Amino acid sequence: MLAQAAESVPGPAALRAGVAYEQKFDGHRALLFTPTTPGGQVLVQTRRGALVQDRWPDLVAAAEQQLPPGLVLDGELLVWDVEAGRLSFEGLQRRAVARARGASALTAAWPAYFVAFDVLQQDGAELLTLPYGERRARLEASSPITP
Numbered sequence: 001m002l003a004q005a006a007e008s009v010p011g012p013a014a015l016r017a018g019v020a021y022e023q024k025f026d027g028h029r030a031l032l033f034t035p036t037t038p039g040g041q042v043l044v045q046t047r048r049g050a051l052v053q054d055r056w057p058d059l060v061a062a063a064e065q066q067l068p069p070g071l072v073l074d075g076e077l078l079v080w081d082v083e084a085g086r087l088s089f090e091g092l093q094r095r096a097v098a099r100a101r102g103a104s105a106l107t108a109a110w111p112a113y114f115v116a117f118d119v120l121q122q123d124g125a126e127l128l129t130l131p132y133g134e135r136r137a138r139l140e141a142s143s144p145i146t147p
Contacts, residue, residue: 020132024088024116027076030098032114034063034071036124042067044077054100059112070124073139075116082109116142 010019033043042060044053053060079095081088093108119139127135
């Protein structure tokens with residue numbers, strides 16, 4: 001589901017009724033796929049369906065080392081500006097258009113992060129038929145990945 005802007009955080013009654021919300025960072029929405037078989041490739045797919053893992057080699061390496069196989073996460077790509085000590089939309093834009101060789105050079109100044117909002121597949125099994133609350137609980141039980 002795409003993000004929808006709201007003027008305020010839903011009140012307690014809405015939350016008890018099952019409304020969920022996430023903070024919107026200044027990032028790009030993406031799906032992250034870990035391979036289901038040994039030797040497979042981590043994939044990063046944009047909202048429009050483009051495969052862009054070549055632009056995020058640091059994120060791919062972290063996912064390969066830290067995430068289990070057969071996982072699909074829905075989330076947001078972010079970039080940290082090491083020098084400024086904050087998230088960087090400029091860095092995100094530069095990383096998003098870089099190609100493999102250029103992307104590797106940008107990782108030191110602007111490392112990539114992935115904030116997961118939902119787990120769509122786990123251990124190769126699709127979870128979309130589960131209620132969001134169950135998927136969210138599975139996500140929260142997982143450890144974060146760090147580059």
